[in-house]
Amino acid sequence: MNIDIKHIAKLSRLKIDDDELEKFEADMQNIVEMVERMPNIDEELTIDENNAMKLREDKAVTNKYTREELLSNAPFVKAGCLVVPKTVE
Amino acid sequence: MNKDYEVVIGLETHAELSTESKIYCDCKNAFGLEVNSQVCPICMGMPGTLPTLNEKVVEYAIMMGHALNCKINRVCKQDRKNYFYPDLPKAYQISQDDVPLCQNGYVDILVNGEERRIGITRIHIEEDAGKLLHSDKFHGSSLVDLNRCGVPLIEIVSEPDIRSSEEAKVYLETLKSILQYLDICDCKMQEGSIRCDVNVSVHKKGTPFGTRTEMKNVNSFSAAVRGIDYEVNRQIEVLENGGEISQETRRWDDVKGESILMRSKEDAHDYRYFPEPDLRTIVVEQEKVDELKALIPELPNAKLLKYVKEFGMAQKDATFIAENAELAYLFDSCMAKGKFSAKSYSTWILGDLVKYLNETGKALSDTNINAENLTALVEKIESNVISNAGGKKVFAVIIEEDKDVDKIIEEQGLAQVSDVSALEKIAEDVLAANEKSVTDYKNGKTNALGYLVGQCMKASKGKANPGMMKEIILKKLG
Amino acid sequence: MELYNKTLSELALMLREKKISSAELTKSIFDRIEAVEDKIEAYVTLNKENALKAAEEIDKKISCGEDLSPLAGIPIGIKDNISTKGLRTTCSSKMLENYVPPFNATVMNKLCDAGAVITGKLNMDEFAMGSSTETSYYKKTKNPYDQTRIPGGSSGGSAAAVAAGEAVAALGSDTGGSIRQPASYCGVVGLKPTYGSVSRFGLVAFASSLDQIGPIGKSVEDVAIIQSVINGYDKMDGTSQYREYTDYKANLKSDVKGLKIGIPKEYFGVGIDDNVKSSVMNAVKQLEGEGAIIKEISLPSTDYALSSYYIISSAEASSNLARYDGVKYGFRAENYDGLIDMYERTRSEGFGDEVKRRIMLGTFVLSSGFYDAYYKKAKLLQRRISNEFTENFKDIDVIATPTVPTTAFKIGEHFNDPVKMYATDICTVTINIAGLPAMSIPCGYDNNGLPIGLQLIGDKFAEQTLLNTAYAYEQLKGGFKLPTL
DSSP: OOOOHHHHHHHTTOOOOHHHHHHHHHHHHHHHHHHTTOOOOOOOOOOOGGGBOOOBOOOOOOOSSOHHHHHTTOSOEETTEEEEEOOOO | OOTTEEEEEEEEEEEEOOOSBOSSSSSBOOSSOSTTOSOOTTTTTOTTOOOOOBHHHHHHHHHHHHHTTOEEOSEEOOEEEEOOOTTOTTSEEEEOOSSOSEEEEEEEEEETTEEEEEEEEEEEEEEOOOEEEOOGGGTTEEEEEOTTTTOEEEEEEEOSOBOSHHHHHHHHHHHHHHHHHHTOOOOOGGGTSEEEEEEEEEEETTSOOOOOEEEEEEOSHHHHHHHHHHHHHHHHHHHHTTOOOOOEEEEEETTTTEEEEEEEGGGOOOOOOEEOTTSOBEEOOHHHHHHHHHTOOOOHHHHHHHHHHTTOOOHHHHHHHHTSHHHHHHHHHHHHTOOSOHHHHHHHIIIIIHHHHHHHOOOGGGSOOOHHHHHHHHHHHHTTSSOHHHHHHHHHHHTTSOOOHHHHHHHHTOOOBOOHHHHHHHHHHHHHHOHHHHHHHHTTOTTHHHHHHHHHHHHTTTOBOHHHHHHHHHHHHO | OOGGGSOHHHHHHHHHTTSSOHHHHHHHHHHHHHHHHHHHOOEEEEOHHHHHHHHHHHHHHHHTTOOOOTTTTOEEEEETTBOBTTBOOOTTOGGGTTOOOSSOOHHHHHHHHTTOEEEEEEOOSGGGOOSSSTTOSSOOOOBTTBTTBOOOSSSHHHHHHHHTTSSSEEEEEESSSTTHHHHHHHTOEEEEOOTTTBOOTTBOOSSTTTOEEEEEESSHHHHHHHHHHHBSOOTTOTTOOOOOOOOTTTTOOOOOTTOEEEEEGGGGSTTOOHHHHHHHHHHHHHHHHTTOEEEEEOOTTHHHHHHHHHHHHHHHHHHHGGGOSSSSSSOOOSOOSSHHHHHHHHHHHHSOHHHHHHHHHHHHHHSTTTTIIIIIHHHHHHHHHHHHHHHHTTTOSEEEEESSSSSOOBTTSSTTOHHHHHHTTTTTHHHHHHTOOEEEEEEEEOTTSOEEEEEEEESTTOHHHHHHHHHHHHHHHOOOOOOOO
């Protein structure tokens, strides 16, 4: 099977240079071949009712962190906001 | 619009739930606060953080499911919807894919006096995204405010059962009034607490459904109407010119009044949904589901139908009362007494009561009006004990004080004179004193009658029963 | 004997009896780091100043006679994918080179409450993707037994540091063998707890449904002590499970009489090195000699576990690692033209090849048209594998297998062949797929003097049974031996 690496890379927001393309393609091909040895299973996935989670009580906690603390790892900050290249959508 | 075509509309409505905390973390769910002030490592999507599901979100969604007659999937799961955008910090939205919390419901709406049933495909829970701020001053940048990230949403997906923009508007207004009744959403349109995506297609009558387009960024109900009308006309024009409609996503620009292409089918997102591995199964006990159902009051759309069909009210009046939970409660309590007509109550509710509430800014619960004193008041008017004018005076008192209606009538001397001999005496005096008007009337100037009745009322200091007074004068004038 | 050579339990006793202070112990560990770190390269970030300060604080508490946890004053190293408040957490990636979490992982709060002293952050495969610690952006950690060889991975820094005496014990994380495999290669003890028993809050996610934090130590007792501290329900982790508290160390016993040990034939087939096979079977025989009952069993779906594992883990990883986009934290490319270009350059420059491979594999198996053939099938296989274990655990108590088919390979040996590299995980991934607890304990050496690990697998939440079995074997075999550096 042929994998459209360029399309997958685009979906993954990765830029694969042309000289790397072949290597990634071969690697992926090998992995997919390994993976394709899986047998067919004619069953359906079900939701496990016994794996129920406990839900959180609706209570708000304020002032846990300062904005500065939370934004201190950001590459660019302006006026208390994160900065990204202009979006148009 | 071209009459040869039929329009098919489906709506995806997002409503923000008014919980105290966010859906997956304990940050405050609040609007309008300083940018990035209601965030924490979890809703910022910091590495290693995990979501925990707010139980209120599940409850509210189930309530809406009950309100829209849905089947509740008390065992369900959450899924990740993957896409990159700066307002989505984790680069996936936790949502529900194949098994929503509620599905297969319907809602009955009243469009121009006609009852319509709109199917509800599903209601699921998910998280809202943040906000991007744009300005020319940002030098080719946009700013990201994450306060809204993780605000709980329900997405209500309708079947393609809507046939006009007018119907779409009524459907949306009905959803809004139900959300308000259940008290699970602020419904502040300007704050974006209800938003919708619109799917529209057209086809010639008697032919299969056409290809649909999806329109995003519809931020008000009136924008929905404008957007749909625009899109319907655009599609018909394309078809009439021999073109084809392509399945695409468009963006509505309400200022320009036009939709523009956002992405074509080829560029459609591949969201790569898969089960959210950070959360286990949502399991709601059947008792809880039933308990929540018992909490659902009679809903405004059901009330509206009752008011119009059973009580014979005008749709406008009926809608006004039905959509205001407090007014509707008062009205229903009055009607439950089975004594007087809807009209005798609605006149007071839509007139003096609403005027008072608007002027004072009070809620009905802040006043003293209740089904008992309002019925007592109506009773006095209907039995001619007091006039409408007198009734207004009584109303002005009972809305502010807890006072007996009879006592007010007595204290203010509002009881009407209905004793025929007393009224005849007044009439004789007035006619004697106004010979010119009597002559005028006899010469055909019929408006003299009003003047004469007015003089009688004046002479009685307003206590005369105006109906009886008029009849007596007419009799005497021959 | 130097302090760095002693086990956690020995040192805890010495601290309690005031034979040593935590400050002395901590200093001796940092002296050891200074002496051997150049050779081993186990650490990404050292926390010396804070560690010494914390040690002094603990000494004050000890001198006040406070009743402290056995972890109090013990220098412990932390894998660099566990969030440490105020201490950078890189996941050995360029992407998070300067990322300093504003919060602690739940396990860090538990360790700190117990008075553990944090030595620093340990090297790993980038975002825990790898089996050799070679995919780290920063350095290649060496195996203390042979510095031309890999220490295993992804918790290679953790296992190497413990083996080399650069930490008394360490925390690792295990998604497909990342605690057990390096423990095996470095001759130390590693426990991968039952999924849901240790909170994942603050563990930087690789594959959420498989990841689990666990201890690496010099002895079974050491591992039991740490596991007692870090496990337990956490309301911050929706996948964590409520259990009654167990003091694993207090309940340790070396009696295996009547213990039923299953030997799955699928784990001793092709590709298993003879040295490894005989060492593991020897260990099993020794346990049999102590009264354990040995039974051959079959786990037929084992063959497909690796595929199932790579699909599920990569799918989750592709989504978990999508958040590294140069916006909120971490690396952002210097030059870009618009938003999408910024995303693509940031992610392409910030991630290494192995991470990119897994992200793309994961994206592929979830993408439109392929979901059913890959992801769904893998999940169905997962259920089948899990059921096979459940069936077997009706009759047996513990399953014994090799941890890894071979001993530590040479640096660079498999680096350019992902499939070969993945095959080294064949004995370990199944356990993550089934959500079971398992441990690796040293059971001998190969002809080159490289350590071999025995893997013990238990039923869900049967950590005590595992620890007891391992403890019994350790009594027979003898305790930790420091490799000569």
